[in-house]
Amino acid sequence: MRWLVTGGCGFIGANLVADLLATGGQQIRVLDDGSAGASSLPDLGVELRSLEFHRADVRAPDAVRQAAHGVDAIVHLAGATGVMGSLADPRGDATANVLGTLNVLEAARNTDARVVLASTTGPLVGDTPRIDERILPVPRVPYGASKLAAEAYCQAYASAFGVATCVLRLTNVYGPGSGHKADAVGRFLTDGLAGRALTITGDGHQTRDFLYVGDVVQALRLAATHPGAVGQLFQIATARATSITALATAVQSLLRTHDHRIPALTYAPARPAEVRATVADPAKARDTLGWTADTDLSDGLERYYSHLTHQVTCPS
Numbered sequence: 001m002r003w004l005v006t007g008g009c010g011f012i013g014a015n016l017v018a019d020l021l022a023t024g025g026q027q028i029r030v031l032d033d034g035s036a037g038a039s040s041l042p043d044l045g046v047e048l049r050s051l052e053f054h055r056a057d058v059r060a061p062d063a064v065r066q067a068a069h070g071v072d073a074i075v076h077l078a079g080a081t082g083v084m085g086s087l088a089d090p091r092g093d094a095t096a097n098v099l100g101t102l103n104v105l106e107a108a109r110n111t112d113a114r115v116v117l118a119s120t121t122g123p124l125v126g127d128t129p130r131i132d133e134r135i136l137p138v139p140r141v142p143y144g145a146s147k148l149a150a151e152a153y154c155q156a157y158a159s160a161f162g163v164a165t166c167v168l169r170l171t172n173v174y175g176p177g178s179g180h181k182a183d184a185v186g187r188f189l190t191d192g193l194a195g196r197a198l199t200i201t202g203d204g205h206q207t208r209d210f211l212y213v214g215d216v217v218q219a220l221r222l223a224a225t226h227p228g229a230v231g232q233l234f235q236i237a238t239a240r241a242t243s244i245t246a247l248a249t250a251v252q253s254l255l256r257t258h259d260h261r262i263p264a265l266t267y268a269p270a271r272p273a274e275v276r277a278t279v280a281d282p283a284k285a286r287d288t289l290g291w292t293a294d295t296d297l298s299d300g301l302e303r304y305y306s307h308l309t310h311q312v313t314c315p316s
Helices: 011-023 061-068 083-088 090-109 142-161 184-193 213-225 244-257 283-289 297-309
Strands: 002-006 027-032 052-055 073-076 114-119 165-170 172-174 198-201 210-212 232-236 265-268
Touching (some): 002 011, 002 061, 011 027, 011 213, 027 061, 052 061, 061 090, 073 213, 083 090, 090 114, 114 142, 114 213, 142 165, 165 213, 172 184, 172 213, 184 198, 184 297, 198 244, 210 213, 210 297, 213 232, 213 283, 232 283, 244 265, 244 297
Parallel strands (some): 002 027, 002 073, 027 052, 073 114, 114 165, 165 232, 198 265
């Protein structure tokens, strides 16, 4: 199968590329402009010479069209990913996420390629007791608005032009390769290993649905290949809520188990427009795709810890 992974040097994209290479028999192209900093591919042991690499911006339509030529599936992960970044630069967030998605859909319009869009959850729907695909999105931040617009373009291109699309709304993804991101799991682990205190923003009672990246990779592969995924929106989640304080305590326990010094907990002011509670129901993905989140938080933390402490990289 021939794949194009936009944003393939980023956290989730690099994990998908590594998994596809491990499967064997896959032809993989990556489109990435390197704007997120150091590539996650070498961090995961992937050599760039093992795939076809296009260094380009997803906002450049000709570059996207060239990279997408002849592929069977486009997994669209490129774009802006941060709430705080969208607050600082709403226009940049919109051009990356909306125009980038439009370019991907245009590239797929005259081909048989399926487009899988990775979307978000909390910034899209805000504080909702239990989120599923039927919840009406009410974006709280520009990032949520741009991802909702990208979802709408997928629906429009499916309806107007027959493009095979699938949208996955992801919760809070963590795991190996996320070192350049500001997610709580990676920050707590790296700070704890460095002997620094774990800083909790706000009161620590806010909850998240923490989703291991390996489970996300399997969802992306199913979205790109399963016949029942075409034209669908799926919530990808664990259905388990964990408070930030509970996460910090779990990291402390993990470090204690491995004979590290136990880091202290400190607190910082809450972030602007922060969602208080995120937990989502993946029943539709389970029933339609056969997908479930197989990695619980304790196992995911252990795997991430092992990666950070036994890391072997390949040259880029």
